[in-house]
Amino acid sequence: MIRILLASVTVSLLAAAAGAAGAAGAAENRPAVKNYQWGKPLPEQIEIAKLTSDIERGKEAFQGCRGCHKPDAGGILDGTYPRLSGQHASVVIKQVIEVRAGIRSNPKMEPFSSKHALTLQEIADIAVFIESVESNRENGKGSGTALTRGKQLYASGKCALCHGEYGEGIASQAYPVVASQHFGYLVRELEHIQKGTRGNSHPDMVKAIRSYSRQDMEAVADYMSRMPDHRTVAQARPK
Numbered sequence: 001m002i003r004i005l006l007a008s009v010t011v012s013l014l015a016a017a018a019g020a021a022g023a024a025g026a027a028e029n030r031p032a033v034k035n036y037q038w039g040k041p042l043p044e045q046i047e048i049a050k051l052t053s054d055i056e057r058g059k060e061a062f063q064g065c066r067g068c069h070k071p072d073a074g075g076i077l078d079g080t081y082p083r084l085s086g087q088h089a090s091v092v093i094k095q096v097i098e099v100r101a102g103i104r105s106n107p108k109m110e111p112f113s114s115k116h117a118l119t120l121q122e123i124a125d126i127a128v129f130i131e132s133v134e135s136n137r138e139n140g141k142g143s144g145t146a147l148t149r150g151k152q153l154y155a156s157g158k159c160a161l162c163h164g165e166y167g168e169g170i171a172s173q174a175y176p177v178v179a180s181q182h183f184g185y186l187v188r189e190l191e192h193i194q195k196g197t198r199g200n201s202h203p204d205m206v207k208a209i210r211s212y213s214r215q216d217m218e219a220v221a222d223y224m225s226r227m228p229d230h231r232t233v234a235q236a237r238p239k
């Protein structure tokens with residue numbers, strides 16, 4: 001616990017320094033690391049692939065995440081904390097490991113996901129637990145006023161190639177599920193991806209949203225937030 005507190009203080013100092021350095025509107029997020037190569041696995045990703053994971057152990061280890069992501073892993077309606085339930089284990093692993101490596105900027109979560117707080121085995125277990133959870137709570141949605149535009153952007157912007165027609169992502173590629181995610185979180189991520197302050201973003205996606213206005217981001221995020229849980233859709237789809 002002491003270690004977590006210390007780490008937390010350091011992180012706040014770093015965040016303050018980044019803010020002071022003039023990251024207007026993104027005081028909490030550092031700029032992306034240089035030379036990030038999408039798809040090149042980090043040493044921890046190679047190590048974790050050798051482990052056998054367990055949902056029950058993951059449920060225990062997830063206790064350290066519940067404060068923010070909530071016990072049902074459904075996050076918070078306004079998107080401050082994203083919904084994790086049903087996300088592909090491969091995505092959870094990639095994102096947590098890249099936060100640990102300082103590649104994805106996430107100052108709030110760093111102390112809870114650092115090497116001092118979590119073992120690789122715990123990450124592997126938590127990832128399969130998260131993938132298995134269903135959250136029945138409502139998710140945050142947008143105004144509903146630009147859904148036709150959102151649908152059109154999603155299809156023409158090649159989003160569907162990676163995130164799937166139903167927002168189901170592609171587990172084997174670590175492309176995230178975006179269906180039923182909170183609107184507020186989706187808009188924030190699109191902004192960070194466009195500005196480069198998220199850190200880890202597929203280069204083709206950065207290109208795809210380069211010219212997006214704030215309205216475009218809200219339209220496409222609203223459309224994604226209203227896609228039903230991808231697992232429900234998969235069951236209903238003709239075989």
Ligand code: HEC
Pocket residue numbers: 062064065066067068069080081082083084087091092093095096105106108109112113118126176188
């Ligand atoms: C202090 C609050 C906090 C705690 C505790 C926390 N997180 Fe997070 N987490 C966040 C925030 C905030 C984000 C979104 C960051 C952003 O806006 O980019 C996030 C994002 C994530 C993401 C990325 C989701 C996505 O769709 O890309 C994953 C995966 C994640 N957290 C897993 C965990 C796990 C596993 C734990 C426990 C070991 C944990 N978090 C504990 C605050 C927290």
Ligand code: HEC
Pocket residue numbers: 038094153154157158159160161162163174175176177178186187189190200201202204205208209220
């Ligand atoms: C080439 C594949 C690819 C394309 C095309 C793509 N994405 Fe992504 N997207 C990703 C990956 C991979 C991530 C996770 C970030 C990372 O690890 O690079 C992501 C993350 C996201 C996130 C954040 C989700 C989360 O859980 O944090 C949003 C929102 C998003 N994409 C929206 C879009 C939209 C909208 C489009 C179309 C304009 C799009 N993406 C096109 C691969 C893609």
